[in-house]
Amino acid sequence: MAARVVIQTQDFDVGAEIAALRAQDKRVGAVCTFIGTVRDRNDGQSVSTMELEHYPGMTEKSIEGMIDEAFKRFDIYAARVIHRVGPLLPLDQIVLVVVTSAHRGESFQACEFLMDYLKTQAPFWKKEQTPEGARWVDARVSDDQALAKWGIASGNSAA
Amino acid sequence: MKVNVKYFASIRESVGTGGELLQTTATTLGALRDELIARGGAHAQSLARGRAVRVALNQVMSGEDAALTEGCEVAFFPPVTGG
Numbered sequence: 001m002a003a004r005v006v007i008q009t010q011d012f013d014v015g016a017e018i019a020a021l022r023a024q025d026k027r028v029g030a031v032c033t034f035i036g037t038v039r040d041r042n043d044g045q046s047v048s049t050m051e052l053e054h055y056p057g058m059t060e061k062s063i064e065g066m067i068d069e070a071f072k073r074f075d076i077y078a079a080r081v082i083h084r085v086g087p088l089l090p091l092d093q094i095v096l097v098v099v100t101s102a103h104r105g106e107s108f109q110a111c112e113f114l115m116d117y118l119k120t121q122a123p124f125w126k127k128e129q130t131p132e133g134a135r136w137v138d139a140r141v142s143d144d145q146a147l148a149k150w151g152i153a154s155g156n157s158a159a
Numbered sequence: 160m161k162v163n164v165k166y167f168a169s170i171r172e173s174v175g176t177g178g179e180l181l182q183t184t185a186t187t188l189g190a191l192r193d194e195l196i197a198r199g200g201a202h203a204q205s206l207a208r209g210r211a212v213r214v215a216l217n218q219v220m221s222g223e224d225a226a227l228t229e230g231c232e233v234a235f236f237p238p239v240t241g242g
Contacts, residue, residue, distance in 0.1 A: 054241070055218070095242055138238075
């Protein structure tokens, strides 16, 4: 079976990933995916390129823990997270979450839960190139609030 | 004891290295941070109290009262921004 968490520089094929996760599993009646992509604007400035850094080892371990938690909370059959690192351009895919379940509700929820968790707890950092120079992206309070609705407190964006 | 310290993102850039092996007398994450701040310069600036610094002990996000152990891995980094 393919790894549940993959950190890679290369792009991913969403169709192939969905097919692999569903393969031979006749229990599956719902597949939910989330794909995060690079925007050409952020916080009022145009973005020409983005560089993603991570903490090898901790990243995989922390996302594995998030998937374990998703399995405890939701009746899902399989989940996979792929996150790219390195240099990226607007339009590029950054992150993929795929979840399967018998009915849509559980995979919709698990998919959102995994993204909310990942945004505030997985050790990735974005640096973007703007006309005024390079800048590290700031954490958002709204991402901590998104995780709070699952009953998990996060102070990631706090001073 | 010996501690393997890592720095990421803006903190890595400002201290000018991704990590270092240290001999420390600190027994907690918070005390280690204070020891690094006491060096002055870029360490003092980027790890200063009041700045948003997250700390992981052996690759798990941890509070500053967490105890160091011989050969442990400690990472200092800013709030995370993946996804």
